[in-house]
Amino acid sequence: MGDAGRARPVTSGSGKADLMLAWTPDGRIVYISNEGGNLDIWITGADGGNPKQLTSNARVNQGPTVSPDGRSIVFQSDRTGAPHLWRMNIDGSDQRQLANGRSGEQNPQFSPDGRWLVYRTALGKPTVWKITADGGEPVQLTDKFSRSPTVSPDSKLVAYFYSDENTSYRIAVAPLEGGEPLKTFAVPATLSTQLRWTPDGRALAYVDTKNGVSNIFAQPLDGGKPGQLTDFKADRIFSFGYSRDGKQLALSRGTQTSDVFLISNFK
Numbered sequence: 001m002g003d004a005g006r007a008r009p010v011t012s013g014s015g016k017a018d019l020m021l022a023w024t025p026d027g028r029i030v031y032i033s034n035e036g037g038n039l040d041i042w043i044t045g046a047d048g049g050n051p052k053q054l055t056s057n058a059r060v061n062q063g064p065t066v067s068p069d070g071r072s073i074v075f076q077s078d079r080t081g082a083p084h085l086w087r088m089n090i091d092g093s094d095q096r097q098l099a100n101g102r103s104g105e106q107n108p109q110f111s112p113d114g115r116w117l118v119y120r121t122a123l124g125k126p127t128v129w130k131i132t133a134d135g136g137e138p139v140q141l142t143d144k145f146s147r148s149p150t151v152s153p154d155s156k157l158v159a160y161f162y163s164d165e166n167t168s169y170r171i172a173v174a175p176l177e178g179g180e181p182l183k184t185f186a187v188p189a190t191l192s193t194q195l196r197w198t199p200d201g202r203a204l205a206y207v208d209t210k211n212g213v214s215n216i217f218a219q220p221l222d223g224g225k226p227g228q229l230t231d232f233k234a235d236r237i238f239s240f241g242y243s244r245d246g247k248q249l250a251l252s253r254g255t256q257t258s259d260v261f262l263i264s265n266f267k
Contacts, residue, residue: 007232007251007261010048019252020062021241021260024090025070029250030054031239031260032062041075043090046248046262054092063107066090067133068114074098074133076106076119085119087135098135105129111151116176118149118158128160130176141178148193151176153201161187161195171195171204171219185219194239199246205229207237214253216240230263 010029022030030043036053039060044051055061059079066073070090077086080097085105088095104123110133111118118130118141128142128149141149146162158176161169168189172181185204192207192214203218214237216229230237232253239252249263 007253007263010044010046010250010260010262011051019238019258020064021239021250021252022064022066022073023241023243023250024066025068025244027243027248029241029260029262030064030066030073031252032064041073041092044260046243046250048260052092054088055095061086065108065110065117067110068112074108074110074117076108083122085117085131085135098131107148109150111155111176112153113155115155116151118151118176120147120149120160125165128158130158139178141174142172146172148195150195150197150204152197153199157182159195159197159204161191161193171206173204173221183221183223185223187219192237196240196242199242203227205240207240209236212236212255216249216251 020032027046032039033042039062040055041061041064042053057079061077063076064073074087076083083104083106085098085108087098104121105119106122108117108119116130120126120128126147128146129138129140131138144162145165146160149158149160151158157173159173162172163169171185173183174181188208190208190210196205198205203220205216205218207214208217217226218229219226235253237251237253238258241250251261252258253261
């Protein structure tokens with residue numbers, strides 16, 4: 001189990017907000033930071049070395065996801081006046097708008113096979129969509145209030161939080177090709193906005209925050225009781241992400257501000 005004693009800092013600074021994590025195949029961490037004054041996307045080594053700012057404009061750039069081949073990053077930016085999906089090379093070059101459908105495209109996630117991107121729209125009722133990784137025609141996957149889509153390690157399933165608007169959130173697991181949920185699970189009303197598959201594909205991890213303290217739990221797909229993966233006694237978790245080999249867990253933790261921390265040999 002991960003705890004504060006095993007979590008070592010990757011970024012540090014007074015008054016910064018380092019959030020929204022993604023890993024590259026070669027073990028670097030992509031994250032967003034307001035160190036430069038605006039929310040921009042940065043990349044650094046897992047040891048915190050050689051941090052580099054990848055975006056720099058007066059708008060918000062966030063929600064990075066790294067392609068499975070490690071060559072590109074897809075993210076959301078409102079530089080045109082509304083949130084849309086953008087793509088850039090891993091070094092920050094060749095930034096271009098990827099999707100030009102409904103405005104409000106947010107929280108993109110690559111499928112592990114690199115073929116698809118899933119995301120949510122925030123225009124009107126939030127719903128989950130997918131497009132091909134090169135920016136094809138958007139396909140709607142949900143019609144209920146839903147968010148935080150994430151694709152299974154075998155790229156066959158998509159999981160997301162959903163609600164009937166007047167009910168509490170649940171986790172749904174559905175075919176990525178489309179269709180009704182195959183399974184649903186209850187989750188605490190105190191959960192945060194992020195959902196991730198565990199590296200073995202057997203559970204779905206989420207953040208639960210009680211009395212200002214966050215920890216990560218995992219809901220087994222077989223319907224068993226959620227297991228607690230971290231045992232922090234203070235601070236909130238704003239974002240987390242597993243390394244590609246599943247052995248390390250990066251977290252954005254703090255109170256009003258946050259830094260990136262790393263737990264190695266995570267099980």
